[in-house]
Amino acid sequence: MLVKTSAVRLSRRDFCKGLFAIGASVCITPFFTSCSVISKQHFASAYTDKQGNHHVAWFNQNGDILGQVNLQVRAHDLCYVPRNNILLAFSRRPGRILYVIDLDTQTIINRVNSAKSQHFFGHGALSKDGKWLYTTENRYDDSYRAHEGIIVVRNTNSFSTEAQFSSGGIGPHQLAMLAHEDTLVVANGGIHTHPAKARAKLNLDVMQPNLSYINMLTGKVVEQVKPPDHQLSTRHLCLASDDTVYVGCQYQGPAHYVKPLVFSHKRGSKLNALQASESQWLTFKQYIASLAVNRNGNVIAVTSPKGGVVGYWNRHTGTLRQLTMNSDCAGIAPLESEFIASTGHGLLTSTGVKVEHPLHWDNHMIAI
Template sequence: MANRRQFLAGLLASGLAPVPTWADAGSPAYLSAARLPDGRYVLTGLDRAGTERFRIPLPDRGHAAAAHPTRPVAVAFARRPGRFALALDCRDGTVLAQLDSPEGRHFYGHGSFDATGQYLFTTENDYDAGAGRIGVWDVQQGFARIGEFASGGVGPHDIKRLPTGGFVVANGGIDTHPDSGRLKLNLPTMRPNLAYLSEDGDLLEVVEPEQHLASTRHLAVRGDGLVAVGMQWQGDVARAPALVALHRRGGPLQLLGDASALEGYVGSIAFSGDGTQVAITSPRGGTLEVFDVKTRALAQRLAEADICGVAAAQDGLLATTGLGRVIHADNKARTLNAAQLAYDNHLVVIAQPG
């Protein structure tokens, strides 16, 4: 007898059932992993006002999630170095598939669907070779793994789809191995980069930060292809350089600000809704900084304890904290909502059609 998933897939393929959309999951605008007061972990969906629309249990701590471009499906990734990712139906929490990293691989906490939603691409570590890989999973085949290709560097963390096709990858440059936990094995020789890849895995361009200890970690992409990158300093925090940069293909990295309030750590990065600003957070520094994209000048700095998730809003930026606050970041930190949970690192935008 066909199981529920196979039955629904057959109905959808035959056109006998309507294709579900994010409206069927309460029309959330964002996804965030979180920890409950009793220590359990969940994936939450938030609307534009920061109100929770759903809460789905996770087996362990989550990091980021990837939202399907049209259907109410999210893939929640384990915190690095993780071995699992769950594809979830956000209408009722049904686990559609568990993605297990192949032998010799682990996930790095991020992934991205292609524009059609047919394929999922995941950042991974080939830990015996010390090389970054991008896993390719076929959604229509129940998230079956169908291949992989080189990430263009070591330690790929974040991956974002580009508006013109293909992806940009933040290769953090840090080599790790499960036998050593989260120990960083190659700091003296690490070489972080941004790598631009086609969807077939062709390496199109690579750009490296001037300081080799500036590990490229998190990415945001504007509608015209401008990339923002947040970095994490692997040396003496007092000597940390600027850890925020903008990049357009064919040009150099353009650094923004300084690291004086960041404790060497950028946790998340996002463009504002209108694309005129870029924001970064530092949970270690308890700081959110917003820069003007055109002038590259610091526009505002907000102090907020344990702030990390940040994402575009229709009228600026939203941010989340490990203390359960959802904040609208204008010229002050205006609380939209507060919950009895700890939001994790990332606030992921669900790109609604239309």
């Protein structure tokens, strides 16, 4: 049910779709191990330095750091609001701070706290016009019983809350707007958490993950699909230009079980597992972190920091094209026909470029 928290009425125009991305920064001299290329794009990621301090940085596709800000807490994913030229950094679950970063001045201009008895899950999505921000959050009380996740709607001027509604499940994580519908797609991981228990997973035996589609005009769940195993936590996702959703899972069952971890979905159909052998799925160590479709739309890439591997699938056939070993791989973002990827060891890599920075990149990267 849609819950109004102010007198503002959210119209069809206001609830339009679109997920934007960009980059962030650091004053560090990189170490180049191969030739550079002409820069055409910017990217951003959170990182932690060698002293344990948290930051957000933006950089070009050559790996050149363009700027940085220091954060009080570790960030997870980012969003870019182009009309304000600001970057939004979401604190890692179960954090309660959203940072608003002015890219022109390289300063934090606002710190937005989640409501009392709510926390962020580290992700957000923007409307196409950049006026509205949608964040996945958890509402909790002093008990440790599971509560349904919520989507909170904020304007991108003052970042005050305008509305909130159910995410369709427990533990909503990454979300995105479909390009051709007034519809939000949310990966509900099914895992209940509570700030008093830090990052403990409180309901693994009874978790019920799903992928939910929500009509943004009504706040109602209009379609929902579940993975084939109730312990396949649907956590991260990305969209292709035709609104095919790719969702990456993190399996919470026995370590020796082999499960497909990446699925595709189109409205009105079932979840389809991408193709790989058991031995190939084993290399991912039951954990998918980031997903991206390249700009020409032919390849879907996913990272597994635990497995130290990046997988590349043909998007049209669902067949695995390549597995690349990349120790502690983290974020990935699209170039035209390829990708730029980061690692927890400080590397930024793409075709013809390998740049090392003395830091630890976090698990997500966004691109303009």
